[in-house]
Amino acid sequence: MTSPALNDFGKAVRKARTAKGWTLEILAHEALGNQERKSYVSAVENGRKRLSALTIQKFARALDLDDAVVDPLLGGATAEDEPQSQTDTDADRLSAQLDGVRTQLRLSESLAIALAYKYAEGNPTDFESALRGLENALEVAARERARLSSNVDEAVAQILKEVEQLNEDGQVSEASALLARALEEAEEEEARAGQDHPPDRGRSGAGGGGSGTETLACGRRRVRGAGAHSGRLVRAWPRQGAGL
Numbered sequence: 001m002t003s004p005a006l007n008d009f010g011k012a013v014r015k016a017r018t019a020k021g022w023t024l025e026i027l028a029h030e031a032l033g034n035q036e037r038k039s040y041v042s043a044v045e046n047g048r049k050r051l052s053a054l055t056i057q058k059f060a061r062a063l064d065l066d067d068a069v070v071d072p073l074l075g076g077a078t079a080e081d082e083p084q085s086q087t088d089t090d091a092d093r094l095s096a097q098l099d100g101v102r103t104q105l106r107l108s109e110s111l112a113i114a115l116a117y118k119y120a121e122g123n124p125t126d127f128e129s130a131l132r133g134l135e136n137a138l139e140v141a142a143r144e145r146a147r148l149s150s151n152v153d154e155a156v157a158q159i160l161k162e163v164e165q166l167n168e169d170g171q172v173s174e175a176s177a178l179l180a181r182a183l184e185e186a187e188e189e190e191a192r193a194g195q196d197h198p199p200d201r202g203r204s205g206a207g208g209g210g211s212g213t214e215t216l217a218c219g220r221r222r223v224r225g226a227g228a229h230s231g232r233l234v235r236a237w238p239r240q241g242a243g244l
Contacts, residue, residue, distance in 0.1 A: 007047035009056070009073055014045040014110075016063035024109050031062035039092045040084070042113040046153070053077040090120035090127065094134055101135065105142040112138065114156050137163050 017027050024038035032040070032055075043049045044059070053074050060070045094116040095102075102112040115137050119130040140162045141148065141155075148155040 003047065005073055005076060006050070009051070009069070010045040010047040012065060012069045013041075013059055013063060016065055017045075020063070024113065027059075027062065031058045036092065036096075038109065039088060039095055039113050039116065042110060043088065043117070045110070046114065048117075050078050050082040052079060052081045055081050087117065087120045090130065091116040093127065094120055094130060097131055098134060098138060102138060105138060107138060107141050107145070108152075110152050111141060111148075111155055114152050115141070115159065118156065118160065133163075136166070140166070 013027075017024075022030070024041045025035045028037040028041045029035040040049070044051065051073075056070060056073055056077055059065065091113065095113050098112070098116075102109070116134060119134045119137070122130070122133075137159055141159050144158065144162060148158055
């Protein structure tokens with residue numbers, strides 16, 4: 001398939017997914033049988049993946065895509081899917097590590113994963129630096145949400161521009177402090193909500209997940225440790241020219 005065809009298919013997938021009210025995780029489960037592959041789904045939506053006819057049909061069935069959207073793509077589809085790259089693996093790891101922070105900051109899954117790809121591409125041998133850089137990018141996204149474009153690619157570009165400005169101004173520690181404050185405010189809000197709606201102790205730990213408070217505490221511990229890595233954080237920020 002040509003790149004324009006991949007882009008068109010990705011847009012059709014994203015439109016159908018959002019119309020159903022599905023997250024990337026839900027679509028990964030419905031189409032691929034593995035909810036952990038949400039970063040792969042994001043890459044498909046952004047036209048980043050060469051797809052086999054079988055995978056195209058899986059997405060089409062899950063989303064009830066029209067034949068008019070799918071049929072023109074099948075003739076140029078590859079025999080096999082593009083294999084998962086190291087960037088895909090690192091983006092998955094980054095997204096998983098910071099998903100709790102992303103949720104508490106009320107950022108969209110698509111935006112957070114697109115940012116994770118940026119940092120995975122820019123830091124192939126230094127996962128910790130990529131993690132620290134992504135943390136700061138998420139904080140910037142939360143702080144600037146009112147001004148961000150609804151287009152994911154444009155929003156990512158806006159965030160990276162702001163991150164680069166912080167870098168140039170030497171405000172890495174300020175960015176970490178802002179993220180820590182955002183997490184603390186979210187925890188305070190959750191605590192207030194908990195007073196109004198006490199949790200069912202019998203259900204705590206259901207599904208093997210930790211509480212929101214535990215997630216926030218873990219996020220704060222990570223942020224407090226960022227100061228020791230501030231020099232690496234500066235180098236961890238990706239270049240504006242990196243492609244999605």
